[in-house]
Amino acid sequence: MSTTFRILVINPGSTSTKIAVFENDQVLFEQTIRHSTEDLQPYSNIIDQYSFRKQVILDLLDHEGFSLSKLDAVCGRGGLLRPIEGGTYHVNKQMLEDLKSGYNGEHASNLGGIIANEIGESLNIPSYIVDPVVVDEMDELARVSGLPQLPRKSIFHALNQKAIARKVAQELGKSYEQVNLIVCHMGGGITVGCHKKGRVVDVNNGLNGEGPFSPERAGTLPAGQLVDLCFSGEYSKEEIAKLLVGQGGLVAHLSTNDALEVEKRIVQNDSEAKKIYDVMGYQIGKEIGSASAVFAGEVDAIVLTGGLAYGKDFVENISERVKWIADIHVHPGENELQALAEGTLRVLRKEEQSKDYPSL
Ligand SMILES: Nc1ncnc2c1ncn2[C@@H]1O[C@H](COP(=O)(O)OP(=O)(O)OP(=O)(O)O)[C@@H](O)[C@H]1O
Ligand SMILES: CCCC(=O)O
Missing domain, CATH: 3.30.420.40 (ATPase, nucleotide binding domain)
Known part of the structure; x- marks a missing residue:
């Protein structure tokens, strides 16, 4: 069995889409695609940017001569899901529904799991997210706002x-x-x-x-x-x-x-x-x-x-x-691409099991 894994990681941020191809934990290729205010202006919702951002990624990989068929997994930055503990999650139906509907709101990272899943499905390889923006470890006192009906939420990078x-x-x-x-x-x-x-x-x-x-x-x-x-x-x-x-x-x-x-x-x-x-x-x-x-x-x-x-x-x-x-x-800058690749690698190497995003 192959011990070398090739992973495509995708990190959609508010002003950019960062992608990288890793061979195990070594980066083979990395690029930040910047999106100007004008680029994003036509889309009234972030989810509407989905095709635009996916196509930019595929065009770039093609331009750089990376064959998608050599990939073992795709990993996207996780978005505004239900509050969950940190870790690597395989993309499932409920997660896709929550990302598409913006269960906890709109955010560029909602696109990560969706694009990863679409590319993964077309290649018949697994797709994951790692430590999404809804990781929630807040102390109880930090949740309290001045109105009981408006508790504070843990949503961060x-x-x-x-x-x-x-x-x-x-x-x-x-x-x-x-x-x-x-x-x-x-x-x-x-x-x-x-x-x-x-x-x-x-x-x-x-x-x-x-x-x-x-x-x-x-x-x-x-x-x-x-x-x-x-x-x-x-x-x-x-x-x-x-x-x-x-x-x-x-x-x-x-x-x-x-x-x-x-x-x-x-x-x-x-x-x-x-x-x-x-x-x-x-x-x-x-x-x-x-x-x-x-x-x-x-x-x-x-x-x-x-x-x-x-x-x-x-x-x-x-x-x-x-x-x-x-x-x-x-x-x-940030360590997000490496962190996505390492989270995926731990699962591919069976050092860790991917977590189940809870279904309703
Ligand atoms: N060399 C630099 N000096 C100063 N600012 C910079 C430099 N490079 C990038 N920036 C600024 O950093 C901001 C974008 O940061 P970053 O790429 O971390 O954001 P993002 O990934 O799009 O969004 P987020 O981090 O919120 O998900 C932009 O305003 C960009 O102009
Ligand atoms: C990651 C959530 C916070 C933000 O994008 O501003």
Whole structure:
């Protein structure tokens, strides 16, 4: 029996689709396909981007000369499913239904399992998801909001946050279960997780109007004014939802989700671009500060990760505000493709069993 496994991994983010082909845990090919605001504009729902993103992936693999017939499995980033524990799940009928209907809401990662399944079925090979954004390890007190009918939910960049947290724990010479980390994923969305001895006990739900604004999310808004906006008669429910996720943050203020473009404008002395970019850093600093209270100050490290962590001045802006809390570890980009491949590999090698996504 073959001990070499070839795996296609697919990570649809809000502003990009990242793909890679792995041979066991070694990457053979990796590419980030960026989607501009204009590319995504025609699609009123994220699920409608499905054919567009799948075709872009297939075209790229074809262009690079990768034969699909050599694949052993396909793995996609898991989306807004029902709350489940971390791990590798095979895609099943219920999961597909929940991803398609957006059981817990709309998110680019909903496309991961759907595209993986479609490619997998066409090749007669298995498809999986690993550590979806709904991994839920929150402490009970973190679930309580100021209205009993509106409990808080755990929806965050679980895959990257957990993979980077393990790496930083290793850098500290400890296991993930021995450290307290504040992990700040800064991509199209921004989530700040409190990793307390191996569990994410609190985290802002970046999709639900919580936390800092981001390239595409509005973050925490003044609630009363938001209610007025909702009932102003000027917006439909869908339009308001899009303002919060997709057209909020940098997109709302500067008409771009691309921080590199914002940095370019700053170099050209665009004062509005500078102000908004600075405020995004300020809000991230505030969120990290509030996370430090979750640990009563006992924080081993602060971790800055995601695409925005490539921005040196941006990282400096945040670090100046929070370096008094703990040492800062910067891991730009993300480890998500590797984490997807490793989760799949553990199952293909039978080191672990894939989990069953619960049916109704
Ligand atoms: N070198 C860089 N310097 C500054 N910003 C960068 C750099 N590279 C990418 N970015 C910015 O990072 C953001 C995208 O980050 P990332 O690729 O992690 O997001 P995503 O995967 O699309 O969404 P999410 O991480 O929320 O799922 C964009 O605003 C992009 O312009
Ligand atoms: C991963 C959920 C948070 C976000 O995309 O903003």
